[in-house]
Each structure stands twice: as structure tokens, then as C-alpha cells.
Amino acid sequence: MSSRESGNQQLLKIQRIDDLLQRNLWDVDHRPHIVVDTSRCTDCEYKPCVLLCPAGCYTLVDSKLLFSYEGCLECGTCRTVCPREAITWNYPVSGRGVLYRFS
Amino acid sequence: MKRPRIVVGIKWVPNTQAVRFDPKTGTLIREGVPSIVNPHDLDAIELALKTREKYGGEIIVVTMAPPGAEEGLRHVIGMGVDRAILVSDRVFAGSDTLATSYTLAKTIERIGRVDLVFFGQETIDSSTAHIPAQVASWLDLPYIYYVESIEKLELKENKVVVKRKLEDRYEWYEVELPVVIGVAMHSNPPRPISLTNKLRAVTEKPIEVWTNKQLGLDPRCIGLRGSPTIVSKVTWQPEIPRKRKIYQGNPKEAVKWLIKHLEEEKVLP
Amino acid sequence: MATKFDAIVVGAGPAGATAAYKLAEAGIKTLLVERGRGRGSKQVFGGRIYVTPVREVFPDVEKTAPIHRWVKREKISILHNSRILSLEYESPEKHSFTTYLTEFTSWIVDKAINAGAVYVDEVRVDSIVEEDGRITGIEAGGERIEASIVIDAEGVNRLLLEKLGLAERLSPEEVALGAKEVIKVGADKINERFGLEEDSGLAWLLVGEPTDYLPGGAFIYTNRDSVSIGVVVYLATAVKKAREEIYRLVEKLRLHPQLRQYWEDGDIIEYSAHLTIESGRRFMPRKLATSGLIVVGDAAGLLLNTGYTFRGVDYAVYSGYLAAEAAKKAFNLGDFSEETLRENYEKKLLGSFIAKDLRNHTGVEQIMHEVEFFEKYPVVAIDTARKLFELGYETPRIQEALRSSLKTHHINLLSFLYKMFKMVRKL
Ligand SMILES: Cc1cc2nc3c(=O)[nH]c(=O)nc-3n(C[C@H](O)[C@H](O)[C@H](O)COP(=O)(O)OP(=O)(O)OC[C@H]3O[C@@H](n4cnc5c(N)ncnc54)[C@H](O)[C@@H]3O)c2cc1C
Numbered sequence: 001m002s003s004r005e006s007g008n009q010q011l012l013k014i015q016r017i018d019d020l021l022q023r024n025l026w027d028v029d030h031r032p033h034i035v036v037d038t039s040r041c042t043d044c045e046y047k048p049c050v051l052l053c054p055a056g057c058y059t060l061v062d063s064k065l066l067f068s069y070e071g072c073l074e075c076g077t078c079r080t081v082c083p084r085e086a087i088t089w090n091y092p093v094s095g096r097g098v099l100y101r102f103s
Numbered sequence: 104m105k106r107p108r109i110v111v112g113i114k115w116v117p118n119t120q121a122v123r124f125d126p127k128t129g130t131l132i133r134e135g136v137p138s139i140v141n142p143h144d145l146d147a148i149e150l151a152l153k154t155r156e157k158y159g160g161e162i163i164v165v166t167m168a169p170p171g172a173e174e175g176l177r178h179v180i181g182m183g184v185d186r187a188i189l190v191s192d193r194v195f196a197g198s199d200t201l202a203t204s205y206t207l208a209k210t211i212e213r214i215g216r217v218d219l220v221f222f223g224q225e226t227i228d229s230s231t232a233h234i235p236a237q238v239a240s241w242l243d244l245p246y247i248y249y250v251e252s253i254e255k256l257e258l259k260e261n262k263v264v265v266k267r268k269l270e271d272r273y274e275w276y277e278v279e280l281p282v283v284i285g286v287a288m289h290s291n292p293p294r295p296i297s298l299t300n301k302l303r304a305v306t307e308k309p310i311e312v313w314t315n316k317q318l319g320l321d322p323r324c325i326g327l328r329g330s331p332t333i334v335s336k337v338t339w340q341p342e343i344p345r346k347r348k349i350y351q352g353n354p355k356e357a358v359k360w361l362i363k364h365l366e367e368e369k370v371l372p
Numbered sequence: 373m374a375t376k377f378d379a380i381v382v383g384a385g386p387a388g389a390t391a392a393y394k395l396a397e398a399g400i401k402t403l404l405v406e407r408g409r410g411r412g413s414k415q416v417f418g419g420r421i422y423v424t425p426v427r428e429v430f431p432d433v434e435k436t437a438p439i440h441r442w443v444k445r446e447k448i449s450i451l452h453n454s455r456i457l458s459l460e461y462e463s464p465e466k467h468s469f470t471t472y473l474t475e476f477t478s479w480i481v482d483k484a485i486n487a488g489a490v491y492v493d494e495v496r497v498d499s500i501v502e503e504d505g506r507i508t509g510i511e512a513g514g515e516r517i518e519a520s521i522v523i524d525a526e527g528v529n530r531l532l533l534e535k536l537g538l539a540e541r542l543s544p545e546e547v548a549l550g551a552k553e554v555i556k557v558g559a560d561k562i563n564e565r566f567g568l569e570e571d572s573g574l575a576w577l578l579v580g581e582p583t584d585y586l587p588g589g590a591f592i593y594t595n596r597d598s599v600s601i602g603v604v605v606y607l608a609t610a611v612k613k614a615r616e617e618i619y620r621l622v623e624k625l626r627l628h629p630q631l632r633q634y635w636e637d638g639d640i641i642e643y644s645a646h647l648t649i650e651s652g653r654r655f656m657p658r659k660l661a662t663s664g665l666i667v668v669g670d671a672a673g674l675l676l677n678t679g680y681t682f683r684g685v686d687y688a689v690y691s692g693y694l695a696a697e698a699a700k701k702a703f704n705l706g707d708f709s710e711e712t713l714r715e716n717y718e719k720k721l722l723g724s725f726i727a728k729d730l731r732n733h734t735g736v737e738q739i740m741h742e743v744e745f746f747e748k749y750p751v752v753a754i755d756t757a758r759k760l761f762e763l764g765y766e767t768p769r770i771q772e773a774l775r776s777s778l779k780t781h782h783i784n785l786l787s788f789l790y791k792m793f794k795m796v797r798k799l
Pocket residue numbers: 112113114115141143144147165166167168196197198199200201203207221222223224225226228229230231232233234235332333334
């Protein structure tokens with residue numbers, strides 16, 4: 001059970017993406033619903049996924065692309081902007097993933 | 104040939120990630136918190152489905168819960184469970200583990216012949232892990248917990264071999280049927296919901312509701328009256344502020360960096 | 373086991389749920405399949421729904437829908453350099469309301485279930501099945517269910533239509549990304565801080581700084597006891613010009629020195645993101661029906677974004693209704709051919725207010741693509757206003773203020789006037 005307090009002082013500064021995602025309700029599947037062939041990313045100049053994924057699922061570590069599906073908001077942006085067709089994209093099954101209540 | 108009858112007990116729990124604590128009033132904020140099937144119980148469902156795939160038979164899910172739990176029952180029927188019993192009656196409200204396990208044991212007795220009784224390892228909202236052991240005790244059946252798989256099921260000889268996982272070893276047990284089994288968490292990741300099964304859950308009404316009219320249990324043994332547990336106080340573990348150091352760089356260096364910092368924090372000796 | 377339905381609707385958003393409701397109400401055996409858990413759990417929008425088309429389909433909308441507040445104040449602002457230039461409009465009429473789309477969609481799904489539709493959640497449809505040039509049903513996890521007619525209401529990510537070859541793979545030019553935070557503030561504080569009555573609300577659109585001058589816009593809507601704030605950026609330009617993560621833009625909007633006072637003691641209760649269509653006209657598939665299939669809602673490209681209005685939900689509801697009407701006719705005729713469905717659905721839709729809207733506003737959409745419009749014009753506008761209002765010794769005339777602002781930003785007066793003229797004409 002999370003003991004995150006509501007309306008606290010912490011909110012007065014820019015939140016990290018992980019903290020924003022924590023606000024949502026999740027039921028994350030153990031099977032990834034998106035698979036990225038990162039071998040195709042090495043010579044991709046822009047890597048638009050990094051700035052445009054609203055969930056920060058794409059990060060650069062040592063200038064190599066790292067993808068984690070857990071915080072995915074299922075928007076479809078990465079699939080649209082990827083110039084290398086490196087992404088095998090689908091929605092999660094069994095109602096898993098993010099569960100919106102107030103959007 | 105005789106086919107196994109498997110009962111699986113599941114609990115309908117509030118999705119605890121969504122429960123928040125209001126430090127001003129000292130209470131839990133439950134608004135907009137939906138319930139889910141206790142995630143660890145899905146491992147038990149999955150093991151039951153695997154057992155049925157191998158040996159045939161029937162899977163009956165049982166839950167003691169308010170009517171809203173039908174949604175959870177449809178979820179597991181969607182995974183492939185044959186039928187479900189919702190034990191629901193105002194008189195069961197306020198049950199502690201003793202009263203809950205008594206009610207569940209009596210329900211299982213009423214189902215008739217049962218070979219295997221599966222439970223999850225523990226719940227996410229109370230995590231006592233009392234229920235399976237207590238049910239076994241009421242029914243006077245053997246109980247094995249942390250079970251990962253059913254290795255061999257011989258209904259003719261009335262015995263089963265199960266494998267369980269401990270921290271440092273595996274153990275194999277051969278026991279007589281019927282038996283109560285606590286399924287280890289994360290041991291059997293649940294399969295996806297199937298279209299036709301979910302459709303069956305909605306259209307064929309495979310959920311029975313049992314009240315105390317059917318069970319006829321002594322009011323002194325159920326609900327609040329049958330619950331000797333007294334909660335004297337609930338306190339909240341305040342969140343420890345996280346230090347949040349982030350390492351950017353290659354994994355090999357990262358390990359060294361991490362060990363160094365954990366030593367500095369006295370997490371590692 | 374019942375594996376044959378008259379009609380199957382894929383996707384329980386406003387479009388699909390409405391279609392299922394209208395079909396079931398007419399006694400057609402209908403299956404509504406949704407990938408999310410429960411009702412509306414995958415739904416995201418900005419914040420307001422125009423009521424007139426919805427009322428035609430659901431006459432009880434005002435009485436029973438989960439309406440948070442009636443939008444009685446509209447505000448459009450340009451934000452730059454700690455300055456805000458706004459246009460405000462107030463009306464006592466109830467023309468649109470704020471809500472959570474999750475709640476609004478649940479309301480329609482409940483209606484569909486009560487009318488007799490079979491609702492199956494937690495199932496992701498993997499494909500719409502085509503046999504001998506005719507749509508015959510759906511497939512999920514290797515299992516099939518048949519129907520005489522399938523209604524595709526899958527929304528903006530058209531995985532199923534792409535598989536059928538009826539839609540192209542999404543390209544960044546066609547869509548925009550919206551990211552949103554819902555902040556719980558409390559009804560009384562909202563009334564007090566925004567100066568609103570009990571059930572009246574505000575719809576506020578902003579350009580300039582909040583999107584980091586990228587084509588798109590930001591929005592603020594007041595709900596019952598919360599505020600929805602968010603940013604929409606067009607992917608085509610964002611791909612090349614984005615300088616920081618989109619969630620940081622939303623966070624900066626939340627913490628904006630001149631805006632934060634409205635909600636700063638509130639709690640963020642949700643963070644969501646969704647794609648939206650940039651130009652409905654271009655997004656529309658070649659045909660909106662084939663033999664045994666009708667396409668509705670976002671999947672059909674039914675969205676209008678003029679920069680000051682955002683209409684998708686009412687279009688979705690209305691197209692779901694038109695689809696159900698067409699399907700009912702098809703059942704009466706026993707004819708599900710492409711010709712019949714296009715005649716009774718596509719033609720009706722293209723003759724409706726929706727298609728008219730989309731045609732009328734094509735010009736505005738073109739302007740909305742011009743980077744200059746978002747990069748330079750907000751700056752010029754604020755600069756001009758600053759010269760007019762922040763006076764020292766001298767008091768410039770409007771013309772002088774504008775001319776000198778244009779000069780500072782290297783914009784030719786004639787081209788500026790021409791563009792403004794063009795835009796006013798197209799609006
Ligand atoms: C200290 C404490 C005080 C409590 N006080 C109260 C109280 O005053 N009033 C009150 O109402 N509750 C109270 N509870 C909660 C209540 O006792 C338990 O929720 C309930 O009895 C089940 O126990 P558990 O959740 O710990 O399950 P566990 O024993 O952890 O569950 C193990 C497995 O048993 C099965 N199971 C559990 N519950 C059910 C069920 N209902 N139906 C079917 N199968 C099930 C599942 O397979 C589960 O994985 C208290 C709990 C604790 C820890």
C-alpha cells in the first residue's frame with residue numbers, strides 16, 4: 001500500500017515522470033505489449049521517441065536506447081514517430097496496463 | 104475415469120496501490136478505489152487451469168465477498184474457470200480470518216466431492232496468510248504451502264505429488280487427497296482472458312450466489328460475532344524520503360557505483 | 373455456446389457504445405467488445421462535450437449524464453514572457469459541459485447493457501475477419517465470433533483497419549499528442565478562484581509558452597471538484613522541434629507562475645496521454661463502410677480542431693447513431709453489401725453537420741500547421757500589447773506598436789496582414 005501523502009509540499013516542484021505515473025492506477029502485465037528492436041536504433045539520429053513518449057518509456061543510457069513498457073500510457077506516439085519501424089506495437093491484453101478513472 | 108474437482112478460493116480486494124493516506128485526518132482515502140482479484144490468487148487459478156489441462160476435471164471458484172465481486176469472478180471465468188460461487192450475505196460482514204475460514208470450509212463441504220483446494224499465498228490488503236491453513240484445519244485436511252506445481256496426480260490411488268519452493272531448496276511431497284494447497288506467489292503467471300470464456304461469463308450466468316440460507320451456519324460462528332480478532336490500533340508507516348541518486352553510464356560501472364553508495368548508506372556491510 | 377451475433381461493435385468509446393446501445397434498443401443481438409477493464413478505463417480527452425448532437429441521440433443527457441459543469445465562460449489566451457493576452461466570452465446558455473470521458477463513456481455503456489447488448493470487457497480484438505471480400509466477424513486470441521455486421525469503433529490507433537488495408541499506417545503529419553493532468557482542488561475553491569457559480573465552468577485554451585511555441589495548444593477545464601490541464605502538440609513539428617519531454621511541458625503549465633494559484637494546493641489524481649487527429653478530412657479512410665463493416669468515431673476521422681474548439685466526442689456519438697440506423701436498415705433489407713452500407717451510412721454522414729464542419733474548417737487546419745503561427749505570432753501579439761498597455765512617457769498608436777513589434781521579429785507587415793486576412797476569412 002502506498003503511503004504517498006496527498007497535497008503535499010513535494011508538488012511545488014516539477015515532478016519526475018515516475019512520480020506522475022504513480023498517480024495512476026495500474027495492472028501491469030508480466031508480458032510486454034510493445035517490443036523494440038533496439039539494434040535498429042543505433043544509427044537513428046533523432047530518436048524522437050525519447051522526448052515524445054509521454055511516459056518516458058524510452059531513455060538513453062550511455063547513448064544507447066533503453067525501453068521499458070511498464071509505465072506505458074498506450075497512446076501510440078512511439079509507433080507513429082519511429083523512423084526505423086523498430087517498434088512492434090500493440091495494446092495490452094486482459095484489460096491490463098493503465099486504468100484511467102478521471103480522464 | 105475419475106476426473107479431479109478443484110476448488111480455488113479467491114479474494115476480492117481493494118486495489119491497494121490506489122489507497123492513499125491523508126496525513127491531516129489520519130484516515131485512508133478510498134474514493135475512486137476499485138477492487139480487483141487478489142493478484143496472488145491468479146497464480147492459484149493458473150495452476151488449477153494447468154492441472155485441468157493435464158488431468159481434465161472441473162474448476163470451481165469460491166469467494167466470500169459483497170455482490171460487487173461478481174466482476175472478479177467474471178475475470179477468472181474469462182481465464183477458463185468452469186463455475187463460481189459467490190458466498191454473500193450481510194451476516195458474513197465483519198468476518199476476521201477465523202470466521203472467514205469457517206464460512207469457506209463449510210462452503211467447500213457443501214460443494215461435495217473435492218480433490219484439490221487451492222488458495223493464493225496471501226492477500227495484498229491484509230496478508231495474514233491465515234485462510235488456507237485455517238480452512239485445512241476446519242476440514243481436517245493436510246495443507247502444503249509455497250507450492251509451485253502439481254507434479255503427479257493419481258486419483259485412483261488417491262494421491263498427489265507437489266513441488267514447493269523454499270528460499271534455498273525445492274521439496275517434493277506426496278500426499279493423500281483431498282489436500283489444501285497454498286500456491287506460491289509469482290509461480291504461475293496468469294494466462295490472458297479469452298474472448299469465448301469471457302462471453303460465457305456474461306451470457307451463461309455461471310455464477311451462483313450462496314447466502315446463509317443455503318449454508319445454514321450458526322450466527323455465533325460467522326460475521327462480526329464469530330470474529331474474536333480485535334484491532335486495537337492501526338498506524339501508518341510514514342514514507343521514508345528517498346535519496347534518489349541516478350547513475351547514468353554503462354552497467355559495469357553502475358554496479359561498482361551502486362555498491363559504493365550502498366556501503367556509504369550502510370545498507371551493505 | 374452463442375458464438376453468433378447479429379452485430380459486433382469493436383471498442384466501447386463514445387462511438388462504439390452509442391452504436392451498441394442503438395442496435396440493442398432495436399432488438400438486434402449485439403456484442404460490444406472493449407479491451408479495457410470495466411467501463412471507460414482507456415478513455416482520455418481534453419474536457420468538454422457539446423451537447424446538441426448528443427441530445428438528439430440521448431434526450432435524457434441533461435438529466436442523467438455525469439455532467440460536471442456547464443461551460444459558461446470561454447477564454448483564449450496567448451502566453452509569453454510572463455504576459456497574458458486574453459479574449460473572454462460569457463454566456464448563460466448550456467451549450468457544452470465538462471466531464472471525465474471515463475465517466476461519460478460508462479454512462480453510455482450502461483445504457484447499452486440495459487438495452488440488452490452483451491458487453492465483454494478485458495478482451496483485445498486482434499483482427500476483423502474478412503472472408504471472400506466480406507467482413508464476417510472478429511478474432512481475439514485465436515478465437516472467432518461471427519456476425520452479419522461489424523462496427524469498427526477502435527479510435528485513433530487503427531490497428532484493425534490497417535490490417536484490413538482500409539487505413540494507412542499512422543504518420544506524424546496526421547496526429548497530435550495530448551498529455552493531461554487532473555488536479556483535485558475542491559468545488560468551493562474552484563468556484564472562488566475562477567469566479568464561477570456552482571454548476572458553471574470554464575474552458576480555457578492557451579497558445580505560446582505552454583507548448584514551448586510548438587504548433588498545438590494547451591487547455592484548462594474546470595470539472596466538478598478538479599481541474600484538467602494539458603498540452604497538445606502536433607507530432608509532425610514536435611518530431612523535429614521538441615526541446616524537452618512533453619510531460620515537462622504539462623508540469624510547467626501546472627507550475628506556471630501566473631496560473632498555479634488556481635490549483636497549487638491541489639493533488640494530482642491522474643496523468644494521462646492520448647493521440648488525437650490533426651485534420652479529420654485527411655484522416656478519413658477512403659471509404660467508411662465495406663461489405664459487412666461500418667467505421668465510426670475517431671477511426672473514421674471525425675474530429676474537428678480549430679484551435680479554439682475541439683469536437684470529437686459529440687461527433688463520435690452521432691456517427692455511432694448513424695451507423696446503428698444504417699445497420700438497422702441493412703437488417704430489414706437483409707443486405708449488408710458495401711453499396712447498401714455506404715448509401716445508408718457514408719452518404720448520411722457526409723451530408724451531416726459533421727462533414728460540413730470538417731469541410732468548412734480545412735483552411736484553418738492548414739494555418740494550424742504553420743510553424744510561424746505558433747512561434748512568432750504569439751510573441752508579436754504580446755509585444756504589441758505590451759507597447760500599448762505598459763506605458764512610460766510615450767503613448768504609441770496601435771499601428772505603430774504593431775509595426776515595431778513586427779520589425780523586432782523580422783516579420784513583413786504585408787505578409788502578416790495577408791495571413792491575418794486569410795485566417796479571418798477561413799475562420
Ligand atoms: C490485524 C488484522 C485485523 C483485521 N480486522 C478485521 C476486522 O476487524 N474486520 C474485518 O472485517 N476484517 C478484518 N481483517 C481482515 C480479515 O481478517 C481478512 O481480510 C480476511 O479474513 C482474509 O484474510 P487475509 O486477507 O489475510 O487472507 P490470507 O489468509 O492472506 O489469504 C490467503 C488466501 O486465502 C484466500 N482467501 C482469503 N480471503 C478469502 C475470501 N474472502 N474468500 C475466498 N478466499 C479467500 C485467497 O486465496 C488468499 O490468497 C483484519 C486483518 C488483519 C490482518
